[in-house]
Amino acid sequence: MLRSVNGIRYVTPLREGGSLPAIVEADDGRMYVVKFRGAGQGALALVAELISGEIARLLGLRVPEIVFVQIDFALGRNEPDAEIRDLLKASVGQNIGLEYLPGATTFDPAAGDEASSSIASLCVWLDAFVLNVDRTARNANLLLSEGTLWLIDHGASLYFHHNWPTAKEKAVSRFEPIREHILLRWAGDIAAASHTAHASLTETKLNEILRLLPDEWLILESDEVTPSQRREAYRDFLLRRLEASNIFEQEMIHARSQLV
Structure with a gap:
């Protein structure tokens, strides 16, 4: 089973590629690099992330912990960047996050x-x-x-x-x-x-x-x-x-x- 956490603070975007991932703080006190279902490739990018990441783990390779990240509509309500606000609105519900590795x-x-x-x-x-x-x-x-x-x-x-x-x-x-x-x-x-x-x-x-x-x-x-x-x-x-x-x-x- 994968743990499920709630996103409580959008910290900073990682403007790489079309998935628009971001560092998000969750209610377990940890930071996660979150991929959003509302981004360009939609939920299929999240499917690929979960399947391939967990297969890698089965092979004994190191992958940051993968969790489900629940995004509430209120998370983006006060976000000044319209693009990010729209992304969060389109991603309400279950998304995917990888544990953030500080200093990596x-x-x-x-x-x-x-x-x-x-x-x-x-x-x-x-x-x-x-x-x-x-x-x-x-x-x-x-x-x-x-x-x-x-x-x-x-x-x-x-x-x-x-x-x-x-x-x-x-x-x-x-x-x-x-x-x-x-x-x-x-x-x-x-x-x-x-x-x-x-x-x-x-x-x-x-x-x-x-x-x-x-x-x-x-x-x-x-x-x-x-x-x-x-x-x-x-x-x-x-x-x-x-x-x-x-x-x-x-x-x-x-x-x-x-x-x-």
């Missing part, structure tokens, strides 16, 4: 930051598995805190759900964008990462993650699929992707051979 720095190889082979291999495997196009030198989405590497921001993963008819094709794709992954140069143990993933990502565990998704995030105006059917569609994609993992693993190995 962005992972930057140019500054001498490195990753272990085991962590890099698992992270690259994860991002190929969930089709995450957004962990590159341009946007690392990795933080270093007290010597530990943390994965953040998975809203761009599982992008097939913006066009469901492509799901079957994407499930068996090589995922060529993996060649731009910021950790690829250190990912020297893909076989071990694959073994860990296949041992960890059981159908039971994947179903547990999918049951966390709120029904309202799974209802799209463009179709008549029920939330239960949508969860089944995500599960079928993930299981098909796992079964076809050798396809994207070979792409990862080939791409890395071009670097080292």
Whole structure:
């Protein structure tokens, strides 16, 4: 189960990308980086964040705690910025937040930051598995805190759900964008990462993650699929992707051979 907290103070926006995340203080006394369902990509970015983040955790990777953040209409009532006020109004209800890591720095190889082979291999495997196009030198989405590497921001993963008819094709794709992954140069143990993933990502565990998704995030105006059917569609994609993992693993190995 994910904890649920109430947002009590909008602290500051993080104007990155189209999701307009922000640091929000919650009623548990903690700060969270919140993604809002009223932002450009809507609830689908929140779905991707939850599924991919919790899969990463299953693999043993470090992800800040993910919580549900309840946004009340009153939160944005006195916000002077009209864009933020409209965003909060459109996001009333259940949103998603990642625990804020104060003092964390962005992972930057140019500054001498490195990753272990085991962590890099698992992270690259994860991002190929969930089709995450957004962990590159341009946007690392990795933080270093007290010597530990943390994965953040998975809203761009599982992008097939913006066009469901492509799901079957994407499930068996090589995922060529993996060649731009910021950790690829250190990912020297893909076989071990694959073994860990296949041992960890059981159908039971994947179903547990999918049951966390709120029904309202799974209802799209463009179709008549029920939330239960949508969860089944995500599960079928993930299981098909796992079964076809050798396809994207070979792409990862080939791409890395071009670097080292």
